[in-house]
Amino acid sequence: MLKSLGRSVFSTQRLVGTVARRGYATAKVAFDVPLETHTDLQKANEDLAQARSNSAEVIESGSTALKHAYQENTGFGTRPIYLDMQATTPTDPRVLDTMLKFYTGLYGNPHSNTHSYGWETNKEVETARKHIAGVINADVKEIVFTSGATESNNMALKGVSRFYKKTKNHIITTRTEHKCVLEAARAMKNEGYDVTFLNVDEYGLVDLKELEAAIKPTTCLVSVMAVNNEIGVMQPIKEIGALCRKNKVFFHTDAAQAYGKIPLDVNEMNIDLLSISSHKIYGPKGMGALFVRRRPRVRLDPIISGGGQERGLRSGTLAPSLVAGFGEAARLVKQEYETDIAHVNRLSEKLTKGLLAIEHTSLNGSPDHRYPGCVNVSFAYVEGESLLMALRDIALSSGSACTSASLEPSYVLHALGKDDAMAHSSIRFGIGRFTTDEEIDYVIKAITERVEFLRELSPLWEMVKEGIDLNSIEWSGH
Numbered sequence: 001m002l003k004s005l006g007r008s009v010f011s012t013q014r015l016v017g018t019v020a021r022r023g024y025a026t027a028k029v030a031f032d033v034p035l036e037t038h039t040d041l042q043k044a045n046e047d048l049a050q051a052r053s054n055s056a057e058v059i060e061s062g063s064t065a066l067k068h069a070y071q072e073n074t075g076f077g078t079r080p081i082y083l084d085m086q087a088t089t090p091t092d093p094r095v096l097d098t099m100l101k102f103y104t105g106l107y108g109n110p111h112s113n114t115h116s117y118g119w120e121t122n123k124e125v126e127t128a129r130k131h132i133a134g135v136i137n138a139d140v141k142e143i144v145f146t147s148g149a150t151e152s153n154n155m156a157l158k159g160v161s162r163f164y165k166k167t168k169n170h171i172i173t174t175r176t177e178h179k180c181v182l183e184a185a186r187a188m189k190n191e192g193y194d195v196t197f198l199n200v201d202e203y204g205l206v207d208l209k210e211l212e213a214a215i216k217p218t219t220c221l222v223s224v225m226a227v228n229n230e231i232g233v234m235q236p237i238k239e240i241g242a243l244c245r246k247n248k249v250f251f252h253t254d255a256a257q258a259y260g261k262i263p264l265d266v267n268e269m270n271i272d273l274l275s276i277s278s279h280k281i282y283g284p285k286g287m288g289a290l291f292v293r294r295r296p297r298v299r300l301d302p303i304i305s306g307g308g309q310e311r312g313l314r315s316g317t318l319a320p321s322l323v324a325g326f327g328e329a330a331r332l333v334k335q336e337y338e339t340d341i342a343h344v345n346r347l348s349e350k351l352t353k354g355l356l357a358i359e360h361t362s363l364n365g366s367p368d369h370r371y372p373g374c375v376n377v378s379f380a381y382v383e384g385e386s387l388l389m390a391l392r393d394i395a396l397s398s399g400s401a402c403t404s405a406s407l408e409p410s411y412v413l414h415a416l417g418k419d420d421a422m423a424h425s426s427i428r429f430g431i432g433r434f435t436t437d438e439e440i441d442y443v444i445k446a447i448t449e450r451v452e453f454l455r456e457l458s459p460l461w462e463m464v465k466e467g468i469d470l471n472s473i474e475w476s477g478h
């Protein structure tokens, strides 16, 4: 019988009905389809949001945080508190101001060098490049614009290994990289390259000795991310850089979650290639860059062929509005670094303390080597997706688990040795420049109440309270 205590007991269908009865939502939605996949859950969420926004009643009005969550009628439905900063950040209004002029007067092609339309746009592009380089102490000539960190990572992994393939065909990366690095590495494996995927320890950190041992005479590239997007863990980038330089291997780091958020100096840290994403720093989406070191020079095969823009490494006309927005976002992260980090630190401490005060919760990833703006917590005996459904007033993610249409739990948490149940009960909280104290207070209160509420529904929780050892039970898979 215990074997059947699987997903059906935690059925989201039942949960939504119950949540509605408890008064978290005034609308009741009937689901006549079984809610099994993530797509079903999303649809159910959308239906519920629609029903709720059609309802005249607003729950628990009064507090500003709640107003923010439920009452702001933007015409796009209700707006939950935004705590999904690793997925993307809101555009800073100052960034938008910088971008608008490119949709009116400044429409010249930045690559046109025969007239003033081209020159004036090009000047703006180069100003942006300077701001972007400045954040990581790079030279302007070392910044190549791309469509985002996905493209930058592909360029680095595919471009470098293809260029050096005659003499070197080995790539080293880790198991907790973003999907775009893992998939680019896998693509190179399919092209015949030798790829090592390093393990991480229980804190999510790579072992430097293991890394050194993995380096071979044929190794051309080591790619280790700076800050993990799911758990916020910061890898020892400086030490990895030193190790790679000593062994004459190029070092690439995916800094999509790190750029502008932790101190990065490409020279001091011996970084040869570094990927950046504009929309993680309050800039526009669809924009990014790859830092490519000039001394010692890193060579790479372009993955896009064409007119030879961006030093021949990335052909195609640049999007000046996006470039300038990205540049302004970079200028702002540098200018406001101290204020931003102090703000994020303070709210992160408050949130972490508040969440870990709930019994049977734990922080995922190293508590010491982390970017504080990403807090990943496991709530034992509560299913992540049930909790997300009960937290419709807060925009959150359970890391990569819920971005997938399958019910496969996070590979990052797995790499840390977490079991399926723990991975499925984990939620990622992202704090940023515009997050407020009131929002964090509201989130702590809401999570505390709803975790308690969901546990009350959980037969597992009942068993825990009765003192049954859950490890002795054989579960059915899902």
Ligand SMILES: Cc1ncc(COP(=O)(O)O)c(C=O)c1O
Pocket: 086, 087, 147, 148, 149, 150, 151, 178, 180, 225, 227, 228, 229, 254, 256, 257, 276, 277, 278, 279, 286, 287, 288
């Ligand atoms: C660590 C990491 N790498 C790469 C990316 C991809 O960035 P972009 O959306 O700019 O392609 C992301 C964004 O989700 C990320 O978090």
Ligand code: FES
Pocket: 038, 383, 384, 385, 398, 401, 402, 406, 407, 408, 409, 423, 424, 425
């Ligand atoms: S699929 Fe969302 S938590 Fe498992």
